[in-house]
Amino acid sequence: MTALSALFARDARVAIRIGGGAMMGVLFFLAVVTLVPFAIGPDLALLRRIGPAILWLGALLSSLLALDRLFANDHEDGSLDLILMARPPLELIVITKALAHWVTTGLPLVVAAPILGLFLNLDPAALSATVLTLLVGTPALTFIGVIGAALATALRRGGLLLPVLVLPLTIPVLIFGVAATNAAAVGPMPFETPFTILCALTLMSGVIGPFAAAATLRYGME
């Protein structure tokens, strides 16, 4: 257990100290949300209606930004080879790295969402629903993203390939995240129905993602 907690602390420290992953994601999130009123015009009623969807879309795109660094940094400085040879199972290591990645890049997006929601004229009910769904849904984005990150590292190909591989898999999370937020804000569906499916998606991707990523790393690095 100490090895995993040490890995968690190391990953979090590296992400905060160098590269500025967390701030970069939030900055990109702010830029995406700022672009929308320019594209559709500063119509506050319209922004209020599509605000949750914009926040979800912005968070989804921002979470993709830092993904390719998840294993690539470790691969470049050789620590990935040590991690692959370490005693804890690779699946647990991937979960630990994914959690550290979420705390440093996903959680800041959730924290920034209420402030950006004010720009979009969201009322308190929609705002709290958006933050809650993002809090539950962004771990799913990270867990799906680790598959893409592992593929990009194993194939020595980053860039555009990663979003192309990851985005189709994240569509269900986006659908149910926005559906739950809209259900809370305007109805008529009860909030619990899409929200529990969103929780299920997070748990499912928490199982599938680390296993697939670990398999990719194992086959890709040999």
Added chain:
Amino acid sequence: MALIDLANPSRFVALVGRVLPWLIVATVIAFAFGLRESYLAPDDYQQGATVKIMFIHVPNAWLSMFAWGVMSIAALGTLVWRHPLADVAAKCAAPLGAAFTLLALVTGSLWGRPMWGTYWVWDARLTSVLVLFIMYLALIALWRTVDDQNRAGRAAAVLTLVGAVNLPIIKFSVDWWNTLHQPASVLRMGGPTIDRSLLIPLAVMALAFALLFVTLHLAAMRNEIMRRRVRTLMLMQAERA
């Protein structure tokens, strides 16, 4: 002959060479018979003549999922049994699956325009098939960007198995959600609910398209094996020069 005997690419190519002419003849006959049956089939009492689009749409939609199923089994062959031809099979099924999915989407929207009054709705069945189409394209992109075929094969295998989660979602989307797309009427518990006069042309067309898939898949696999051989020969020639 066991599956392991086909691990020898030369034996596989020889077998394909013997089987392929018969498959081509069978496909042509099945299509001729199926198209004749479809042409002679009566109009539906509700849909009129547009029901005939179904004879193309439904087999394509089945095969779009079947191709991913073939790729998933091939992915297991790559990862678990290390079968040398498994990644060839997976690589060659991806463009075919993408083509069948595109045909299913296009024929579906052509049917949807007169029947639903729109080319496209964002309901669960249509959206999940569109996701399937994008995933096919992503897999093809993966194969194309990586030059080391072994490495690409294993990575694509993992991604194929992850994407297989989508298959039950597509199949049962019409039951789980309240969709505009009609629920299953052929492959369902308690037998098919469509009339015999429409079921027989549909079955023949499904057989014809399945034969087309097998024929094209085997031919594509043979071409891929040849392409890899040419590449190896060229590398050896370059080494000698």
